[in-house]
Amino acid sequence: MAGLWFEDFKEGMVIDHAITRTITEADNMTFCAMTYNTQPLHIDRHFAAKTEFGRPLVNSLLTLGAMIGMSVTETTLGTTIANLGMSDVAFPAPVFHGDTLRVRTTVGECRKSKSRPSAGIVRFRHEAFNQDGVLVASCERAAFMHRRPEA
Template sequence: MAGRWFEGFSEGEVIEHATRRTVTETDNVLYTTMTMNPAAIHLDHDYSSKTEFGKPLVNSVFTLGLVVGLSVGDTTLGTTVGNLGFEDVKFPKPVFHGDTIRAETEVLARRESKSRPTQGIVTFVHRGFNQRGEVVCECRRLALMMKAPA
């Protein structure tokens, strides 16, 4: 089991995730079209060349999914019941094709579930960084986690 049980998390700890991923144009085009987002800023090089960015932006929801996905192996793989929500999602810097994203997770809080004695709730803050160390995504995530078997 790669993920941690509820008891394995400590408030204030920061987990640096070793896996990194370079975002490709194919990632952006597939994700954007599969989710029915026709925004030219993601798909149209000519249009994007005339914006302040000068090139297409990677879909921010893809970026969010990637940052959370990079964290799963070290945190919740096989030990989560499910996500309870995402809060305070921010994208302070854009992501472009060719950027390499890495992630870290801070454990903000944890508490036992009042209604489920074998589970607890962990509040994570996930941060994604580009190859220049700039924060490109940050979010707070609440996860319902299993406790270790008795």
């Protein structure tokens, strides 16, 4: 278990995640097929070539999922009860096939659960950057976390 217990998180704590990920055309096409997203901007190279981007964009929900997924090992692996929600999701720059993402997480508010003494709520701000350091995605996430078990 690599995740942190509720008590391990401190407001303002910053984690630059070790895992990076290059997003491939196959990743994007598979994700679009799995989610029934037929937007030609994602799946049609000739259509996308005629847009301001000149090439297909990676589906933003794939970017969001990768960003959060890349944070799991060093934050919530084995120590989370559930995600409570995501908000303030933004995609300030596009992601293209071949871009490599890295993720930074900043810990926000941490509070003990009022209804479950063995749990707490941690707010995370996740940010994804491409290989050039450009911010491509961000979101706020609330996680329902286990507190450290008593020995």
